[in-house]
Amino acid sequence: MAGERGTRARDAARLLPLVGLFLLLPPVITPFAIPVDVLGVPLVVLYLFAVWLGLIVAAALLARRLAPPTPPAEDPRPRA
């Protein structure tokens, strides 16, 4: 159902920053700061940018899912 789907998308949109915060703050990020390289790139750098990109993709998917917000009832600033 569209409404149901919209509600879940809105809940996800509210939770997304918290998920990002959880993944990007210590202690979750701390274990990645070890001298290990993946394809020549330090693990922690890879992790940070991967989480970042993941947030962007998630935000983009959610933005598509969220119904366009209804326009404001009245815009006090007339268009030029």
Added chain:
Amino acid sequence: MLSANLVLGIALLYVVLLFGVAFVGDQRARAGRLGWLRSPVVYTLSISIYCTSWTFYGAVGSAARSGLEFATIYLGPTLVFAGWWLLLRKLVRIGHVHGATSIADMISSRYGKSATLAALATAIAVVGITPYIALQLRAVTASIDVITSASPENPSGLSTAAANYHAAFWIAAGMALFTILFGTRNVDAKEQHHGVVAAIALEAVVKLVALFSVGVLVVFGICNGVADSFARAAPRLLHAPDAFGTRWLAITFLSAAAVICLPRQFQVTVVENSEERHLRTASWLFPLYLFLITLFVLPIAIAGLSLLPRGSNPDMFVLTLPMWAGHDAVGLLAFLGGFSSATSMVIVACIALSTMISNHLLMPLALRFRWVHLNASGEVRRFLLASRRVSICGLLLLGFLYFRYSGKGEALAAIGLISFAGVAQFLPSLLGGLFWRNANATGAIAGLAAGGALWAYTLFLPSFGPGVVFPAALLHDGPFGLGLLRPQALFGLSGFDPLVHALFWSLSVNTLLFVLGSLAREPRPIERLQATLFVDVFRTPAEAASGLIRRTAAPEDLRVLAERILGAAETWRVFEQAAREQGLEHGPPIATDTFITQLERKLAGSIGAASARAMISEVVTLESISLDELVQIADDTRRVREHSRQLQEKSTQLEAAAGQLRDANARLRRLDQEKDDFLSQVSHEVRTPMTSIRSFAQILLETPDLDPQLAQHYMRIIHEESVRLTRLLDSTLDLAALEHGEPSWPRNVIDPDAALERAILSCQGLAGTRVQLLSPARAGGVRVLANEDRLCQVFINLISNAIKYNTGEAPQVTIRSALRDGVYEVEVADNGPGIRAAERDRIFAKFVRGWAHTQTGASGAGLGLAISWQIMRRLGGALALVPGDGRGGCFRVTLPALPREQSDQPDFAAGAALASARALTR
């Protein structure tokens, strides 16, 4: 090395290009052809003025000094935009609905349009942003120095050379000119600057392309791919054990706060937003922009550290690396990118701040001290424009002075973070205002003032370095030698990074005072009104408030006031439209509450909510706010919830009622069906005797010479059938009376066994010699309250049925009575074929012939048992079929017996005894 003239020439050409774009943008906006100016991509690009020269140069510098920490500056905004649904959406909606012109305007508007609060917020913003503007001047000055002096032989750039303050001054002057030309061309009813937005969108593209080019050059031109560039890193750079400590947390939080609270971010995100849906695109496109622009920061920093001579300024790596590698073209592009990021920031920040200064600081002062002649048309507009232009010059001068006198060796990022911490002081009041209904101006003012003061004391003033503002002794030992008040170890809180320290004290005291101040008093009516409009912006239409403030004014006064701010043409348009809306042909509109509120909002779009309210207040009289209606609106949410709860309840009740109706309907249908069945049964039963009566009567009529003996026989048949018919009709009437009417027969105290004996006696004839009647036991001496004739009728019916339908070999009917637990009981059993299982359930229904299968030829209407059942029910007893083994049938009559002592009274009619007997029988 590039010649200074070439660099200057290219920079000038670039500025001309920006002018061109801004000009075209403005022209298009004026002509109403916004087109691509209002696309979500342009909106997102304009938001990316978040990336100033701090990002362009400073991020690499920060990465070179402290590794991954630079990323926190971009993670905060990423989280805020990814979570746009929570906060930004509300902010943008409020900005649209209330026409907020700046963050100070929004905060003051929320807290009852307090002019004090607006001025305080403006002051904090101005002081807070000064280091940020200085940062841009410093970066641009340094970049010019580097690009005109650095060479492969001497790539160290600025690290040894003294800053060129002369150049910096002229750069500041140039930026002021550009900002004035495009930011303050007119005072609009809306503070939107389409031309400027177009120009900064172009600059956003330039800086991304420039930094990307440098990155690609460094990774693939200078180093040998990604792995090679990371291989050059010093191990401590990326694996510092304390990388994710309090600073990581603090800066992530700070950058998240800054992307909301920075005046220029508020300007582009909220004020310049033309459509709310653009935010949806920006929610992921802006984080993507940040992601891309920081992608090459680490490789550039590592390459700079490993390749350039020790002592090079890391903040200039973006510029010195291409120059060192001999790629002057990329170096020039990098210079343009840095120039872009600095100019766009300065332009938008100055526009936002100058609007705040003129609306919230200068305008109220001008009104109080009569600097402007309020009765001269256009005077206020001229004053606003002039004050904005002066403010812009003043802001750049302040920035220049900070640059000139602040600590010399500080990194760009460190300066920027001072500004971030300054504007973060808005956060408690802003968030509290958006989500907490009881937050009031007292709390906001106390919090902001204390937070701002603590920020200045612990971070801003010490940033000038010892001996400039604070003497070295004060920094080291505290004022008057009070160690507890040391600016960078307040109340003994030492061992922390100065930024974290300042942030902790300023924001915690800010929040604490904000909460305490808000709890200390009731919100005033105007605060309550604004709180409702802000907190419930998605539920309360702005028009709901327009009628709440009751005030009266002379239309002429309003017109004069509006002309001063909006100009004659715009005022005429607004008034004509209002008059049309009120249904007037022409002439001034009536100064209704709604119109005054509309006009106030219109003025607020130019001069801010607080000033607009102050000016309107000068011409209106008798202002009052309808508290009742306000409370009603405030309770809107609760009301809606209550309403939906009631609806839910009602629908449940309705459902229950509908269910009951359905049941009743089904019952009625069943009864109707039963009635139909009954009628057709009766008709059928009547029809059979009637048919024979009619045919025999016809024979008698049509054959006069009928044999008298035969005629006698026919007449007997007619008589018998008539009797049967009468009996049937009697039974039917009897049953109808029993079922619906009150019994007409009296009840007396009788001996039921006597009735039983009578019944057996009257059945003896029917039994004859064929059927044997056995009565083995009697209860004896029992008294019941009943009608003897009726009881006898029941017994006769049961016994005669047992006789008639008993087709056994040696038919027997056993009749016994007994007293069991105070209940008189009679059983009539036979040894016939019994009642078939299928008939057992409905044996007492009308017209059911339980013995139809016995083929005895004996016929009945099928009413006897139904009548008996009803009689027993009426007598307070019962008639039941005893479940048997299928060998014969057994009916049981039960009737409550009377206690002995009462039953001894011969004539039982006394009221009290009767009542107790009734109680027993029920």
